[in-house]
Amino acid sequence: MYEIEIRNLCKSFQGKDNQVDALKNINIDIEKGDIYGIIGMSGAGKSTLIRCLNYLERPTSGQVIIEGKELGQLNEKELRRERREISMIFQHFNLLQQKNVIDNIVFPLTLQGVKKSEAREKAFELLAKVGLEDKAKAYPAQLSGGQQQRVAIARALSSNPKILLCDEATSALDPQTTASILSLLKQINKEYGITIVLITHQMSVVKAICNKVAVLENGQLVSSGKISEVSLPEDKYFWIDGDSQLPKHHARAERIEKVEVDNYVG
Amino acid sequence: MWDSQVTNMILEGILQTIYMSVVSTFLGYLFGLPMGVLLTISDKNGLRPNPVLYKVLDAISNVVRSVPFLILLILLIPLTRLVVGKSYGSTATIVPLVISAAPYIARMVESSLKEVDAGVIEAAKSMGASNVQIVFKVLLVEARTSLITNATIALGTILGYSAMAGTVGGGGLGDIAVRYGYYRYQTDIMIVTVVLLIVLFQIFQNSGMAIAKKLDHKKK
Ligand SMILES: Nc1ncnc2c1ncn2[C@@H]1O[C@H](COP(=O)(O)OP(=O)(O)OP(=O)(O)O)[C@@H](O)[C@H]1O
Numbered sequence: 001m002y003e004i005e006i007r008n009l010c011k012s013f014q015g016k017d018n019q020v021d022a023l024k025n026i027n028i029d030i031e032k033g034d035i036y037g038i039i040g041m042s043g044a045g046k047s048t049l050i051r052c053l054n055y056l057e058r059p060t061s062g063q064v065i066i067e068g069k070e071l072g073q074l075n076e077k078e079l080r081r082e083r084r085e086i087s088m089i090f091q092h093f094n095l096l097q098q099k100n101v102i103d104n105i106v107f108p109l110t111l112q113g114v115k116k117s118e119a120r121e122k123a124f125e126l127l128a129k130v131g132l133e134d135k136a137k138a139y140p141a142q143l144s145g146g147q148q149q150r151v152a153i154a155r156a157l158s159s160n161p162k163i164l165l166c167d168e169a170t171s172a173l174d175p176q177t178t179a180s181i182l183s184l185l186k187q188i189n190k191e192y193g194i195t196i197v198l199i200t201h202q203m204s205v206v207k208a209i210c211n212k213v214a215v216l217e218n219g220q221l222v223s224s225g226k227i228s229e230v231s232l233p234e235d236k237y238f239w240i241d242g243d244s245q246l247p248k249h250h251a252r253a254e255r256i257e258k259v260e261v262d263n264y265v266g
Numbered sequence: 267m268w269d270s271q272v273t274n275m276i277l278e279g280i281l282q283t284i285y286m287s288v289v290s291t292f293l294g295y296l297f298g299l300p301m302g303v304l305l306t307i308s309d310k311n312g313l314r315p316n317p318v319l320y321k322v323l324d325a326i327s328n329v330v331r332s333v334p335f336l337i338l339l340i341l342l343i344p345l346t347r348l349v350v351g352k353s354y355g356s357t358a359t360i361v362p363l364v365i366s367a368a369p370y371i372a373r374m375v376e377s378s379l380k381e382v383d384a385g386v387i388e389a390a391k392s393m394g395a396s397n398v399q400i401v402f403k404v405l406l407v408e409a410r411t412s413l414i415t416n417a418t419i420a421l422g423t424i425l426g427y428s429a430m431a432g433t434v435g436g437g438g439l440g441d442i443a444v445r446y447g448y449y450r451y452q453t454d455i456m457i458v459t460v461v462l463l464i465v466l467f468q469i470f471q472n473s474g475m476a477i478a479k480k481l482d483h484k485k486k
Pocket residue numbers: 013014020021022040041042043044045046047048049201
């Protein structure tokens with residue numbers, strides 16, 4: 001059984017006078033323990049796809065099957081319960097600004113009604129795991145982007161998820177911080193056996209940690225499989241943050257980044 | 267002219283004004299806050315879009331807000347009698363104050379809640395939060411500073427309206443200002459009451475803003 005099966009997934013958005021087919025018949029199998037990268041250019045449908053995996057976005061047709069359970073068959077309550085096991089981290093971290101670090105990490109557990117003392121104990125454990133023991137009482141506005149993403153990762157782990165979805169989790173970070181976050185994700189994957197689905201438009205990210213990859217173009221899957229077996233369109237993804245105006249400069253930036261990633265991710 | 271009777275009257279006026287403004291603001295929020303929450307979640311991009319509910323609340327709030335306060339005050343006299351037993355004095359003034367303030371408060375609450383970052387709401391959803399949890403644990407908490415700032419503005423505005431109600435026997439400092447200053451040409455009493463109104467307004471404003479700032483963790 002696959003951990004995540006995406007079957008004939010289609011998603012269309014109805015505009016005023018046109019329809020946008022954001023995803024066209026997507027099929028992907030993701031196995032337990034995979035770090036599965038989904039790469040594509042801006043507007044390719046990456047965010048839409050990952051949001052379909054926890055049904056934040058309801059597919060127009062097709063199925064998302066998590067450990068044999070088809071999400072489309074669940075009612076609202078069952079879906080909310082299922083989401084506790086599918087955590088998500090975001091490009092802009094999305095931490096609660098008015099809660100301190102520890103209360104942010106505790107948050108998913110309080111939603112589930114876990115006892116406060118128990119939740120806090122778990123939260124401190126995770127805070128140590130992401131290397132921010134000294135920031136328990138700090139507020140998100142007082143942290144750097146990389147630190148905020150670490151808090152978001154700790155928060156995502158607090159509910160013991162089996163899957164972690166990452167929507168451009170490193171796109172707002174500099175290369176060094178990106179590398180350290182990626183190595184943290186890799187460590188989490190190894191240690192807890194959590195399946196990670198990661199969306200990015202940076203090839204270096206895929207190369208650094210993914211064992212499998214799918215390439216998305218205009219809502220269609222153009223290739224997918226083990227990273228060693230998929231021919232990746234190198235040049236096409238040789239830009240950072242969508243700026244392809246300066247290929248040379250960015251090719252160089254990408255190379256530097258790659259070296260740094262290699263240094264961090266063992 | 268300035269005997270202890272006048273002083274007592276003014277002291278009583280201060281208490282009445284504070285009583286009217288604070289109680290009206292509180293009751294205004296009792297109705298306005300839930301209304302603002304419902305406006306927020308029933309709107310088309312809200313947690314639970316409901317066009318009919320939104321249109322109804324929208325219409326109520328627009329109609330009430332478009333009636334000038336003094337007219338509302340007179341229109342509501344039968345209702346005020348029904349609720350309070352009489353149509354003059356500070357307790358009676360609370361009725362029209364609440365009714366005219368609630369829709370404004372609902373609008374301010376709506377705008378505060380809509381400022382909450384959509385990403386944070388999305389994150390809560392991804393954790394399996396229900397809509398009720400999102401309202402109480404995300405929206406109202408994240409919007410806290412803006413809600414308190416707006417409550418301060420509401421209190422100040424209601425203070426002004428309560429003074430306006432004084433012109434028709436509503437009690438409080440406004441009542442004194444009109445009775446002595448306007449009808450009896452005792453300018454000194456009028457000036458004192460106006461200065462007191464300004465001082466009260468400043469106290470309300472500064473303490474509200476200070477609380478809002480103290481509770482804000484976003485920029486520190
Ligand atoms: N709620 C929506 N309503 C209408 N169209 C939408 C909506 N969400 C996404 N789209 C459209 O679907 C397509 C895919 O969008 P999506 O956000 O999934 O792209 P993406 O690959 O994540 O891009 P980026 O790298 O810029 O984040 C785009 O054409 C977008 O305009």
